[in-house]
Amino acid sequence: MKLITAIVKPFKVDDVKSALKEAGVVGLTVTEVKGVGRQGGHTETYRGTEYQVDLVPKVKLEVVVDDPVVDTAVDLIVAAAASGKIGDGKVWVTPVEAVVRIRTGEQGVDAI
Amino acid sequence: MKLITAIVKPFKVDDVKSALKEAGVVGLTVTEVKGVGRQGGHTETYRGTEYQVDLVPKVKLEVVVDDPVVDTAVDLIVAAAASGKIGDGKVWVTPVEAVVRIRTGEQGVDAI
């Protein structure tokens, strides 16, 4: 199993969620985060004093999926989240050694 | 070392924390997140217009533990977080290659 982590633009969350759902991936966890990257920030002023807005609001999605689904899921996320504009975000995949469903104690693929 | 990530119901956080403490695991990091899964959502109305509440508030706990503790810790978390109702959450385990305690620069198991 793998953990797919995606950083996407906030208004893309629904699109990604629907795309994954169509591929049968229902469970996921989202977090409000802020990101820095190539997108850079912009300079604003507050009461006449300049400051950098370099942390842009993003949403992080975490999805644990079974190995065979990983590639499809990543592709779907990338397709759904892309707007072609800078700051669209990243997806990365990390290995997962064990998963448990708390309610039932089921393990592994059954737990997803 | 492993990173145990647990998504639990918000009001279970204290139970999980105490359970881990009793097992000697003190350090952990918590994040407020929202989750989608089998629990599904419910339909509510706002000013007469229906909408889906499909993101349920959850809490994510991250704990880095030494390999021998992993199984106990996971079991404890599962035991403490389970209410038997849908939406109890997941626990997953990922490998950690290095840990450093920032204050001292200690590495590995000492850093936990």
Add this chain to the structure above:
Amino acid sequence: MKLITAIVKPFKVDDVKSALKEAGVVGLTVTEVKGVGRQGGHTETYRGTEYQVDLVPKVKLEVVVDDPVVDTAVDLIVAAAASGKIGDGKVWVTPVEAVVRIRTGEQGVDAI
């Protein structure tokens, strides 16, 4: 590639960000979290009733970097985030199997 996760004190975020930038690591994602650890909490009172403040505000930084950069990056983070006081936080490193830049579909190191 690796994912470096750092839990640091909130007012250290800017220092860490600058330190990484100087080392050429620009992209990162930050999350507001709370932590428990050796730092412990303190007892406060609210309307005459005591309670424990055991969750201390922290910030989590996540940075995906190419393997050769990992050690430098960790060192830089540790150096920038350390104040020598208890509660300075942790850094841990986990393996990443794939990265995609959503905008372009670039993969691997190019995607960082």
Add this chain to the structure above:
Amino acid sequence: MRRRLITGAVVAGGLLLILGSPAGAQEYEPTTQDILDNLWVFIAGILVLFMQAGFALVEAGLTRGKNVANIMMKNLMDCMAGVLAFFLIGFTIAYGPDGNDIFGLGGWFLADQPYEGGLTLHTNFFFQVAFAATAATIVSGAMAERTKFKSYFLYSFVITALIYPMVVRWTWGGGWLGADEDGTGKVLSVPFSDFAGSTIVHSVGGWAALMGALILGPRLGKYTKDGKPRAILGHSIPLVLLGTLILFIGWFGFNPGSELAADLLVQDIAVVTLLSAAAGGLTGMATIWIRSGKPDVGMTCNGVLAGLVSITAGCGALYNWAGILVGAIGGVLVVFSVEFFEKVVKVDDPVGAISVHGVCGAWGTLAIGLFAAKDDAFLGREDAGLFYGGGFDQLVTQAVMVLAVFVFVTVTTGALFLAIKYTIGLRVTPEEELEGLDVLEHGSPGYAGDTLSGLGMDELTASMSTKELDRLVGEKAEA
């Protein structure tokens, strides 16, 4: 001295008005002083209505964010329901020309009456209904975060229609606690005094709050297995503070408006009210500071309110120094009382309503028996207080009043809450309580984040007709 007597006269006049006057009587032409009297009492009534916002904010701030819309909605709707309940039923029970010393009847629905000077029926109603709404709304705080909306709504209708008006009947309405024609008490040796309602308004609310909180039980998690209270932090101190300041402002309608006339005593009443509030705030802060090591903000706000409630009865009878003393004692009292109810009685009152309104209301009423010096038109004499040589008579009357209202309110509201509990239910389910009342009782959260209600870009642009997209593009060109 003229005006001092007017307070009593107006109440009687109100009844007269409702009783009507002989047909064919000359129409009374109001003087500018009449108009001023009415205008001032009306403005004071607006200030008292503004207190609804203060209560809503204090209660919202001292409870959790997941229930914020629910608690504020309760405050809004007990006011709206209360207005109609008091119009339809309550005002007659309180001030109806027929009926007896316990229960008024007649003069329903503000039936038009010839005007004979003093306050008009509508002025009187406006001011009184604002008070009724205050008594009702006090309760919501103590029952916060776990009471069903519809059950609370029902309760608030009954208290404004029946329970509060009966207490008013007994007192301001000329009932059994009041004075006979000869100035002695109807039943007791001397008549009661409660100028602006420490007991009549605040204690009524406070004791109803006590019964409500008792019958509901504590919020989930408020007490540990071994009965130790746990702190459940209020989610927004700014709301508490703003609410306290609004209540403070509103009180300058509540107390000085209870003069029921525009005269030069109005400002005397205002000054003693101000001093008592300040004293209560300071001693409340000092007490919690000493007891817990830090000046708790919410408790200090309770202290200010305690000072205000404590002086509400005696604001027409007490000298400034006595006002300061009474407020200061109120500020100390409220801290110990909150602790007592939380730790000993183990009633869960998230905002301290029982202590602020019930306990300090009782204290303020009794204080008249000790410190009354001026004649507030209810007392009918100067130097009625024990410390001014007035003997124990007044203190006894005040104590009887406090007790009578305590018994009456606890019994009737107790019965009411139990009746609700065993019919439509009083408390939300544990699931609802955990998830929060806002979404489950009202359909949406009190605070909704922007981000996670984010919508997909496809959807966003899909919502645009071609014409609209053209427009957007047109504008973009400009931008």
Add this chain to the structure above:
Amino acid sequence: MRRRLITGAVVAGGLLLILGSPAGAQEYEPTTQDILDNLWVFIAGILVLFMQAGFALVEAGLTRGKNVANIMMKNLMDCMAGVLAFFLIGFTIAYGPDGNDIFGLGGWFLADQPYEGGLTLHTNFFFQVAFAATAATIVSGAMAERTKFKSYFLYSFVITALIYPMVVRWTWGGGWLGADEDGTGKVLSVPFSDFAGSTIVHSVGGWAALMGALILGPRLGKYTKDGKPRAILGHSIPLVLLGTLILFIGWFGFNPGSELAADLLVQDIAVVTLLSAAAGGLTGMATIWIRSGKPDVGMTCNGVLAGLVSITAGCGALYNWAGILVGAIGGVLVVFSVEFFEKVVKVDDPVGAISVHGVCGAWGTLAIGLFAAKDDAFLGREDAGLFYGGGFDQLVTQAVMVLAVFVFVTVTTGALFLAIKYTIGLRVTPEEELEGLDVLEHGSPGYAGDTLSGLGMDELTASMSTKELDRLVGEKAEA
């Protein structure tokens, strides 16, 4: 009866004042009653200005957090710009001594006039400008979350300078909808009645809001591809509720102050206003409860406001029971109207301004034709309502008024918004809309978190001079 007629007299008096009086006339010494009249109307004006805070809060609460500073800033600045616009231009157009039944001229900039009793020019201006600011600010809510700040600012200047004053001219200003010397209508068979401005103030705002929202188009994501509306949750119900209570309080200046004199009718007006608000709140809540299964908080607030807007025209002419009925119908109406505009017309009005102010304003104005019983000085007769045997005349006049204002406002504001759109642009770019107007239009977010603006420790200590560090250390030693 004296006072009832004064309302008309004051309006005429205002014109007289502006026209000036023959030179050399004896200076009029104001009586205490004169002073009281002026003082009350002034205090009422303060209450009406306070409604600006209510509007700002309700609109802020019902929209998203990323636009909160922008919407509140719009409320603040339409008031500030409106004050100057009305001073420079609007007041003359509305009440100028020259000009005609459609458009006033002369008496610019509050040129000083001899005083001859009644309201002074400044009292009159103060009260009227508060009303003008109200009409203007209603619009911001319907256009929230997507309108350019500078474009809104421009609009608000024009509506307060020109559009609203013209409607006032036609009506309160003695224009074509008003009464002839003989008491019949100038143009119509009977003169209009709109005591405090259901149509003149609220519908003007509501119809302008309709045009604004129509021309702007819906917020991104408000409608799905197939035209189904989506819920975009307001970010803070506490703000909505506080705002509603402030508006409720302000209305006791709005309606009773429109008596334009201190007399004993003021409180009658207040009571019917209070009852109507309560009825609107209850039926609004009941209607949404039945339709969607839960008592929505924001919609209930809309119900209270609907009750208030509905009684604004008839508060001087309706008995209490009719006030309750009119408010109750307003409360039902607003829920269906919101649904109608959202689901059928598909106009995106995040706060319900069109329904609350436009639709209920029209309803309240028409209700006079049905229920008018008392003479509010505009009607010039008792029992003017259809149900009181007054025939259809009044209803026809009211309908003509509603229609005339609807057509005039939709055409003029429509032209205005289109003109703005095709010159400086009306709507922000989609990018800006997505990111939020606060940062992009004003430079900083409405809500800034502490944590992530955290600064590095090096920087923190670096900012301290040696002297300062010494100081800190000195204190630390003490601490």
Add this chain to the structure above:
Amino acid sequence: MRRRLITGAVVAGGLLLILGSPAGAQEYEPTTQDILDNLWVFIAGILVLFMQAGFALVEAGLTRGKNVANIMMKNLMDCMAGVLAFFLIGFTIAYGPDGNDIFGLGGWFLADQPYEGGLTLHTNFFFQVAFAATAATIVSGAMAERTKFKSYFLYSFVITALIYPMVVRWTWGGGWLGADEDGTGKVLSVPFSDFAGSTIVHSVGGWAALMGALILGPRLGKYTKDGKPRAILGHSIPLVLLGTLILFIGWFGFNPGSELAADLLVQDIAVVTLLSAAAGGLTGMATIWIRSGKPDVGMTCNGVLAGLVSITAGCGALYNWAGILVGAIGGVLVVFSVEFFEKVVKVDDPVGAISVHGVCGAWGTLAIGLFAAKDDAFLGREDAGLFYGGGFDQLVTQAVMVLAVFVFVTVTTGALFLAIKYTIGLRVTPEEELEGLDVLEHGSPGYAGDTLSGLGMDELTASMSTKELDRLVGEKAEA
């Protein structure tokens, strides 16, 4: 003309009252006009007290969320402490019948006095104490986010007990800056004019704020190593905007109430105040828009307040057009002044209190020397302003007043803050400043999240007695 003179008369009358009248004098029966005078000044005082909420909100909004309870608590408690301080000491120093032109004595604790018309002692006290509380509370904003609570508390007691009252003594209290019997200045050629306290109230607060912020030093991180200021964003613009609107409303008590009588000038004062506020808001917005490219919301609010402070001195003496000009200049001034103190003087004033109250207060006071046309009872003559041919005399007097108050306040508050600093300490530790003052000074955060104070289910159900669980179950069955 009668009323215009009353302002002076009342002040003198106040002293007379305190001096007492010959024993055996006939008791004066108040007229309705007397009662109206008192009532209006009392209502105005309530509006001024309401400004405490405005200050608390503006300051809370422009600072960080981790210090929100602390700053609001400071605002509450400086008011409460100030009330008692002014009652015990300050009122006598300001208005005591004994003493001299610099320092008043006698008539302690509002000792009862025979009434001889005009304002009663209590009315006077109520209005004056509200002003005293205003002067004190201005300071908290400039010292926000780093001042120890107890130290601030001590300061606020001293300023209301001693420093502010002395400035009042010199001026309104009939001291050395005022007029002789013959209408010329006691010390200067012409007497000062400061109708509602641009200098006496606002500059006193502003200069005290300056010294406080200077002696405290900037917040950690406010300046970079090389002394460049950094933006530390206010955490809640909605609070700032609501606060500004509340202050705006309160000012219609502040300025028109300073007439100290109910007459027809009250509304003239109100209108010029309104126009100046609007002008200040517009020019403040325009200035920051031009200088930084965007209309900053907080700065625009500062502009509105600058307009209000600027007209506070001259509201009785200036024509409307001059009021607009003075307010407009105030709005420009405040933006440059904020920049000057932030970038040149490098004083860290998070809310702009020094600029709004100190600088614009001085400007408003000087403006009288330029634009005074009407006699505001202080001037004693018409056309006193330079531009009205009054010569330089008035301008000189105004400048002397501004300077005298500046020197006196900076020296005394400077000494006070230094004394506090070297005894109990003025500033919290850096650790406390980083973590936030709410938890560490008061025991709990201003904003507490629900989720993470979540409790375990075991604990939750454990708190339920069997009876309670039964009850819950009973209800669930129903639900």
